[in-house]
Amino acid sequence: MSVRFQRRVANLLCRALQFLLPPHQCDWGLAIRAELEALPDDTQALVFALESFRGLAPRALGLLLMQPFLSLMGAEVRASRASAGAEGGSGGGRGPSPVGVLCAVGAVVMGLVYMTLVGAPVRYLGSNVGALVIGLVLLALVRRIPESVGRGSGALILGLSALLLATSLLGLRVEGASRWVMLGGVVVQPSLVLLPLMLVGFSRTRTPLGTMGIVVAALAMALQPDRAMAAMMATAMATVMATRASRSTSLAFAASLLAFVVTLLRLDTLPATPFVDQVLYSSFAAHALAGLAVVAGLFLLLVPVLLAGACDEHLRPACFAFGAAWLAAILAAAFGNHPTPVVGYGGSAILGYVLSLSLLPRPVRQGTGSTSEAPDKPPASRDLHSKIALA
Template sequence: MKVSDLGVIRLFTAVLAAAGLAVSLAAIGAAGAPRNALIVQGLSAVLALGLALLVGRFWRRARWRLWVLMAACGLALVLTLMNGVSLEGAKRWLALGPIQLHTASIVLPFAVWAFAKGFGDRRAAPIAALIAFLLLYQHDAASSLAFALALAAGALVERPRQLTPWACVIVAGLLAYAAWVAPDTLPAVPYVEGLLANTMKANPVLGFVAGVLMIGLPAPFLAVAQARPERRAEALALAALWTGWIAGALFGNYPAPVLGYGAAPILAWGLSLGLVLGDSANQDPPAS
């Protein structure tokens, strides 16, 4: 069935989000999460809903300079490398009081969205390559893979005539490979990185449902790509981003996005949804 209405996609997404939150709370509880983790997870979902509505309402009405937006994303990663929380050599988090936010989760949806819309600006692709380098130095193979897949998806849809975006895709792919072959020394937390395996042991049915819902996270973006051709590049790029994060959880020692414990992935999913499900504007953001 071809989806032709953003309202239908929004309703489907709301059902998916509600089911995901319920299963997430049950899964991280079964995997041994403390009660305060359940509270943080629930509050993060509420905040993500607010961000999705806010971004969806106002984002496309702003006249963004896309290369500036990407540069701001790169700057956030630089600040994380300089002043972020370090664990076993990895610097992926910024401390906000008692909460540690995974920076890449927050900034990559914006960077991917800007890259997919910024092929008319030659400044966008080099900044995307810089972001890929920064992800490598953060020792974040899952985000490196996700970002490389997102850049490739955006380029394949738009097929830019310039060589620079294609070179950026190749560089990001090589850096993602380098990130994956590097050893990962971070220990797994049962209700974060090891969520699916530990939930499957505690409750096979719940573990199976959690896995299905996690794999279904890119579905709203794929639906938007089918329903709205003018948003296809950005929607497929975001779908690829989330596919990469899911692959990181399935094949590496990385958090289960949205379903596992952690505020940043939930906020990132809300931001990503706001970017593609938002109200239409009379004019798309300019590339420069």
């Protein structure tokens, strides 16, 4: 290992540690970096960086994993709202409210109850739980991305649409449909993971690149073909156009509506898959409690939309697009052989739901007294972080 390479690895470890550390521990990262630059010997610097990363990275990752649950416990709600207000107004910050995370967890739990009662394989339950954990980790990572990065959301939507188009051309083909890819031995439906995120993101940006991405995604849904996802697109774009009409939203809606019509004209001969399709009916046939669990889980998916009235008016289209997208997915699962989102077996919908939560605006904090008191209580938040890190 060359001397120069050792120094580069040490700097890379230091930067990774700075990214992982929570805001109230950023001083530690700066101190470690300053100490690293003060070491003249590259080998000694690498050893110091490795020891620092080994000592702090597990705790930082633990805090990152627990971040959604910390919000539920109220540990950082006041601080995050105060920082959001300092950056340009309350209610505009990204990231789900605690209600959104609770709904995701509750819907998955209802799905586990359903699958347990109807005798689904245990690995199905483990797959859904694993998808939820991965989704929460990704959610915590997305929330750490600065708001300024959101300016490139149009390019991101276009890039994700290219992945959907590639899936329609090169993905696994079953009964004439090409909607899936194989990742590490696991079958994933990219449209269920990426499309909800793209639709909510477009409702907040509506840039030319974002519009082009929606058009490409509509083409992909028509080629796959996938009626459920095309219906999700058309419904969400109709909601966006109704709340804020423009040339870009009209073009996006026209493309998504055309894709939906194409999917209706093309044959869809895929049979129903147990524990995935027609869950709303098969659950009641198996056990009344299983059916009630499915209904409760599907209802929880739409609860975050009820917070739309508490958001800034210019951010409400994101909430409406979110609700319209998942309502369309639920209705498609009820009327056809399409995956029942979140409560049925399949991690793609769980990932898609949790990721789409990341772009929902936070509700506006009523009153200013509590917001001004936020900076006065950092010790309690730090104590809670420390306890969870030690655990």
